Amino acid sequence: MLQVEAVHKSFGDFTAVYGANLTVGKGDLVAVIGPNGAGKTTLFNLITGQLKPDKGRIVFKGEEINGLPPYEICRRGIGRSFQIVNIFPRLTVFENVQVAVLSQQRQSSNIFSPARNLAVAETNDILESVGLLDKAGNIAGSLSHGDQKILEIAIALGNKPELLILDEPTAGMSPEETAATMRLIKQLASTQGLTILFCEHDMDVVFDIAQSIMVMHHGQTLIQGKPEEVRRNKEVQEAYLGGEVDA
Numbered sequence: 001m002l003q004v005e006a007v008h009k010s011f012g013d014f015t016a017v018y019g020a021n022l023t024v025g026k027g028d029l030v031a032v033i034g035p036n037g038a039g040k041t042t043l044f045n046l047i048t049g050q051l052k053p054d055k056g057r058i059v060f061k062g063e064e065i066n067g068l069p070p071y072e073i074c075r076r077g078i079g080r081s082f083q084i085v086n087i088f089p090r091l092t093v094f095e096n097v098q099v100a101v102l103s104q105q106r107q108s109s110n111i112f113s114p115a116r117n118l119a120v121a122e123t124n125d126i127l128e129s130v131g132l133l134d135k136a137g138n139i140a141g142s143l144s145h146g147d148q149k150i151l152e153i154a155i156a157l158g159n160k161p162e163l164l165i166l167d168e169p170t171a172g173m174s175p176e177e178t179a180a181t182m183r184l185i186k187q188l189a190s191t192q193g194l195t196i197l198f199c200e201h202d203m204d205v206v207f208d209i210a211q212s213i214m215v216m217h218h219g220q221t222l223i224q225g226k227p228e229e230v231r232r233n234k235e236v237q238e239a240y241l242g243g244e245v246d247a
Contacts, residue, residue: 001026006056008054016042028196032215060163129154149171213226
């Protein structure tokens with residue numbers, strides 16, 4: 001579904017991504033890991049159009065998407081959540097997701113129908129799927145940090161993505177919230193047929209749910225493979241995992 005081929009991105013004299021490669025197959029749950037500053041978020045920004053690569057190719061469903069604007073990449077089927085929560089804090093939980101659904105349905109400029117009557121069933125279905133339906137009327141900014149992160153995933157689902165990219169979906173969460181969120185992500189992948197690419201620092205989470213892991217270091221791809229292959233790779237152990245990891 002997604003192929004990143006020898007992608008480079010520099011900011012002045014600083015090279016953030018240097019020849020990164022990544023493969024994501026349809027229906028896969030793929031993790032990208034690496035130390036802080038390894039280039040993971042920059043890579044996600046390149047895939048989703050927030051940045052343009054200096055070199056290399058990004059191919060989604062057989063078509064090159066290099067340099068397309070974010071809205072066009074979104075319309076082609078790539079959804080995204082961010083490290084820092086990105087919601088409308090003064091709108092209700094329902095309205096946050098409804099905005100995304102209306103945008104996907106190209107109804108965001110419909111001035112002839114009251115917005116509260118549009119896409120109600122679709123919005124409620126998404127909220128139910130992520131466990132936020134009972135908080136639909138709450139002001140989004142009043143939610144706990146964990147629920148705000150879940151809401152951001154719900155907003156991404158409103159655009160009906162085929163590939164969902166999650167940048168540190170459990171950042172700032174308690175261990176209990178982290179476990180619940182990763183169960184939700186795994187459930188969404190299986191029940192909705194989503195392909196999911198995510199970045200996560202909790203190695204227990206990564207090795208528990210990822211089918212494939214890509215390791216970045218200094219902007220480069222060290223390896224991409226199955227969890228056990230990555231776990232036993234000497235370069236990964238030295239560069240990121242801090243020595244050999246118990247199987």
